[in-house]
Amino acid sequence: MIDSGIFERISEFIAPLTPRGHAILFLSASLLAAGLLSGSNAAPKLLAAGAALFLLIVVEREIFLARAAALSRVKVRWAIEHPLVEGRRVTVKIILENPGLIPIEHLEVYDTPPRLFRWDKSTPPRAVVVLPALGVTEVSYSVIPVVGKHEWVGPLRLIVEDLFGFFRAERLIEAELPIVNVQPRTLDIPGRRSALPTVLQPGGVTRLRRRGIGTEFMELREYSPDDDIRLVDWKASARTGRLMVKVFEQESVLRVAIVLDALTTMFRGVLGETKIEYAARLVASLSEYLARRGDTFRIYLVDPQGTVYASPWLHGRASGSAARRFVAEKLAWPQADEATQPPQARAEAIASVLLRTLPRGKTIVFLISDFGEEEETVVIYAYALARLQALRHEVYAVSPLTTLFE
Template identity: 30%
Template sequence: MPVMLTRRGWSLLLASGISSAGALATGDPMLLASSLLGILALGLSMLYSKRIHTLLSRARVSRATGHIKAVEGARVRIAFRVEAPHGLPRGTVVRDSPPRRVVVVGEPEALVESTPGGVVEAWYEVRPSVGSHRWSEVEVYAKAPGELAVASVRHSLPVLLQAAPSRRALEQVRLRLAALTGYSKPVNRRWPLGYEFLELREYQPGDDPRLIHWPSTARAGTLVVRETAMETRLNMTIVLDASGEMWIGGPLASPIDHAARLTLALASLAWESGGSASVFLFNGWSCFEARGAMDTASLATVLSRLQEGHGRSTEGLASCARKASSMRPRRPLILVTGPGVNLAWLVKRVEESPRPPTPLILYALMTPTGSSPEERLVRAGALREAEAVGGRRVVAGGWLESSIKLLKTLEVYSP
């Protein structure tokens, strides 16, 4: 409705009605006068609000831009431009309706006032999570004096905000690798005579005598060996589940946020090592390859266009994994999914005979990391599901820990 009563107005209307009933029952003139004054005040407020509505309907509201590209978690300014040929009443507010998967910094509204012929610009800030965010409705409203009634006009101003995973995810993986192995790239420990030095350690039975570091042995008084490895070339195929169940949870902490960061970090490491990585997307029903993802920048663009998919079909997800494996044979397959999946049944369907032509199939179960009771419940259920299947091939939890565990396994199978 363009003009309506506020909560205060409805309270006054209720009080006036009660006073009128009391005046009719008791004949008290004071109650009758108070009820008439209340109804008169409401009538004047409604008339004034209609005049306000006329001014608001003549104002032209537009967005500064209808398409915004950003990085997850970064502050993005959403700006409006209000042109008021006949001016705006005092206390006019422009209010937007951003979706739930963006964090609004402050309030999604701004106070605007303008003289006739004036132009006003207003803005607020949001911090988006991974994927595409669309919204359109903008409301311009103003309250009558006394705040008994409000007049509002709604405008349809579509905006598309696409947020890519932050490249800091890759840097975090490098730092964790450096802390664990002393080297910021994946290395293969199967090559004991590799050229990448990792650490000095005490000699163990079975070590190659050529690895003994004699200066350190002389200082320590016991045999010390140099542990080395060969820098490995990673090759992988990633199936990213973007079905509706992946979008639960709060912004920046939902399973799809973790899955996108993990996908970007692993694929980027593969490309940097001189290997190859292919990414397949599953939207709940259909499966398709992200052919435009050839490097870190292009993959970030693909992930920024993710949209909330349909409800997950576990059979469809298993078929997508088998399809990806057949199209990219002889590569390790990483299936990135989230809560709500029957993991034991999924593993059985993916690996049933005839087995996909891949040396290794890994499963990453992303969980929401928010603190709400619902998110904690979902997280506990997903972890129990992963423990029931067990084995090194299944990892669960946040994206950073999962990526390190996956890399440890991939190093064994990398050529």
């Protein structure tokens, strides 16, 4: 009876063999068999050739096993440029560190970046490198990211082969894959005058008039004792015979809430021109504009499942970058099988959060949504948000439109 351990040892020996290795092993066995069965003078040569091939495979296997063991100890980390901005090319570096004394002369590296990222064909996410003993090697490639939170698809594949390609081992790295937050880019808001009102009155929107140094000249009036002497217009005073001062139009501080309603329909379309990308750019641009003005604002982001994320109230010059980071951290692209929350429940959830978190006093609310591309949904949202208007908040709905392709 044949010992089963023999077959296990044979199976263990041929497990890492490549098709080329199997072919060479078969050729070696064939030469040995031909030499044993042949009675001619060529038998010694056939035996010698078969034994030489078999010895070569055995030696290469031992060397390969040492390299495969070294591969299992290789340390991997990613180095990605920050901050990431949509549409801006970024370099991804995979740093491979070999802590052992055995070099790896042929190491294949295959990375899998997020599915929505485009990578440069001239620098694809794969390479063949040499990893020296106690050394470090880098693999670099470029990608063009998309706004939002993204995780590497994985796994990272590391493949090592021997010199002749007889043996091949693969290591899959699925843990500690990088997660990146890609910020939306900002767009320039044209025009010198404010894109937003400064004072809201029951009869409409007006601008606030204040004495003092403002942003735009409004009119001249006669001097009063509490006026700043620096505001005196000496030419007008000489012309009229009375002291005249300049009155400027000065902007007051606004309180603004920006709601980004990320319905699944917002993610449809051509990548780079989807509604969600335009909406994120609008949020970033409006936030940067409010930051430059010195206004106070807050970002609300509603994901497809109806979860509402709210940033803290932002104010100051650095608040624009804080708003972009918030959108990048909370905006995640949905999977194909994810469903959107029903419109009625979604509208009620948004209105409830705003009613609970908006302070007393008038706040300008921008709701950015395509309303599921349904007219009935617009009516549902209007009824739900009417409670905000009852509390004297100003609500504006912004529906992004994209270019249609036939």
